[in-house]
Amino acid sequence: MQVLQVQLEIRPDPAEVGRARRWARSRLAGSGIADDEPLAETLILLVSELVTNAVVHTGCPAVLRLCLPGTAEDAATVRLEVADASTRAPVPRCVDAAATGGRGLALVDGLADRWGWSPEGAGKRIWCELDRCDEPREAAAAAFAGGLKAYEGLAFEAV
Structure with a gap:
């Protein structure tokens, strides 16, 4: 099996989140993962959360x-x-329903098959993995349907 590793440098600017999503979509397409494949939709959401x-x-x-x-x-x-x-x-973080942020890691935890972090040099590396399969994960399907999902005492709503 062949694995391709690609990387993009991100500036500390909120506009970089959209650029990161576009870049990731193009790399997925290049490796044969279609835009409408559930894996692609979930991965792009995870890119948004972690880059943000x-x-x-x-x-x-x-x-x-x-x-x-x-x-x-x-x-x-x-x-x-x-x-x-x-x-x-x-x-x-635990946030109340009126908060406009603070749900990103709960979303990552609910959508990724695995995630974690480790120290790297003078900083850290946060990672997540998705297993490629034919069926969308239950959490991803619920999130994309706009449903409210509770995860270990945390609630998030995909809008």
Whole structure:
């Protein structure tokens, strides 16, 4: 099985989130993952969440990395990583229903098959993985349907 690793440098600017999504979509298409495939939709949402967290919470440049299957025939795991210069650990927050933010890590936890973080140099790397399969994950389907989903005491609503 062939794996392609690509990366994009992110400036500490909120406009970078949209650029990161467009870049990730083009890389997915290049590895045979169609835009309308549930994996692509979920991965783009995860790119948005992790890049937004890096831009908003660190104020430092970051690096977005994707590890993609080399061909559409490769049934594989897709890995997304965001490395930044902050040593502050990512912590899921409990927020009330009126809050406009604070649900990103709960969303990552609910959509990814696995996620975590580790120190990297003077900063950290946050990663998540999605296993490529034919059926969308239950959490992803609920999130994209705009439903309210509770996860370990945290609630988020995809809008």
